[in-house]
Amino acid sequence: MAETLTIVGGGLAGLALGIGLRQRGIPTVIWEAGGYPRHRVCGEFISGNGAAVLERLDLLKLLEDAGAIRVHTAAFYSGSNHSPVRNLPAAAIGLSRYSLDATLVHEFQRLGGELHAGTRRPENSFGEGTVRASGRRAQTTEYGWRWFGLKTHATNVDLAADLEMHVSADNYVGVNRINGGQVNVCGLFRGRPGQSGESGFEFLRGKPGSLLHARLASACFDEHSFCSVAGLSLKPQRAADQSECCIGDAVTMIPPVTGNGMSMAFESAEIAIEPLSRYSRGEINWAEARESIARACDTAFAERLTWAHRLQWLMFSPVLRTPLGKTLLRSDTVWNFLFTKTR
């Protein structure tokens, strides 16, 4: 008789793990603090190895049925500098978290998984047999900055590329196509503690005179989809340094500019399926399962995190708005190198 596994956090990592375990017949319970479906702060752009994991977990077809679209082209803008519109080396997937999370929940339950939504588990409940998939660890400030994210959906937006990334001194905002003919407008912002500001929509619209502002001039925003998140920590962490069994953002958060956080959530979930199944069947003990998951996650993500942090630094550096920035944005070599290294 297999032992029941508990997953705390029913986001992408927790749900993908739950589905993988149920596919192997492992009794699994997920505890989720929030409800479904709901809007989440996310660029809703799945890029990298995550799509292959979704395929292996038989989820890709379900997401296509839920309306997922392929995102083929991208362009970056910073002040008067910009890249050409480029084909992505591999197409990404565009699907709202509202639909994505709901599809995964449905599949987990269809496979016989037990879900308790609307219930927050206490911090002292992470003993043997419990996986932490509870997302990012909140941090008020980092390197003296307060980081926050905003997201909304909009219609009536004309884009030059399927994904446009608009970079300015204290933020970057991605505007990309998703399902239902909508675009996702999502940004990462930084401010000094105590600094007050505009409303969320004004932040997302960009400064008057900017290309972002012009792009969104006729946009119809879906107010119900607006959401925000603060206290983000973007400093890389190693899974092996953590005493609990962690997957997804609970291990570490990759800078959102890479569009790779969801992929890492799926990849870490897949890494965890086999060791946890073996633990549940009594073939290995908890420490062995936890250590093998942590080792595999660190090996898979270390280089990607290093390059993602360099890319994040570049996004906020004034260099992008100089003549050197113009050359960097236009260089296919730089683009291909950074794209490959951050996923």
Ligand SMILES: Cc1cc2nc3c(=O)[nH]c(=O)nc-3n(C[C@H](O)[C@H](O)[C@H](O)COP(=O)(O)OP(=O)(O)OC[C@H]3O[C@@H](n4cnc5c(N)ncnc54)[C@H](O)[C@@H]3O)c2cc1C
């Ligand atoms: C501004 C911004 C833009 C982004 N854009 C992209 C993008 O375009 N592409 C991309 O791939 N990634 C993007 N990401 C990152 C991506 O959203 C995350 O990496 C991904 O959601 C991580 O999944 P997760 O399951 O680890 O965490 P989450 O999706 O955050 O799920 C964690 C879940 O745990 C629950 N929870 C927490 N504590 C408890 C508790 N004690 N008890 C029960 N439940 C609990 C929470 O309610 C939550 O539902 C972006 C992030 C930000 C901030």
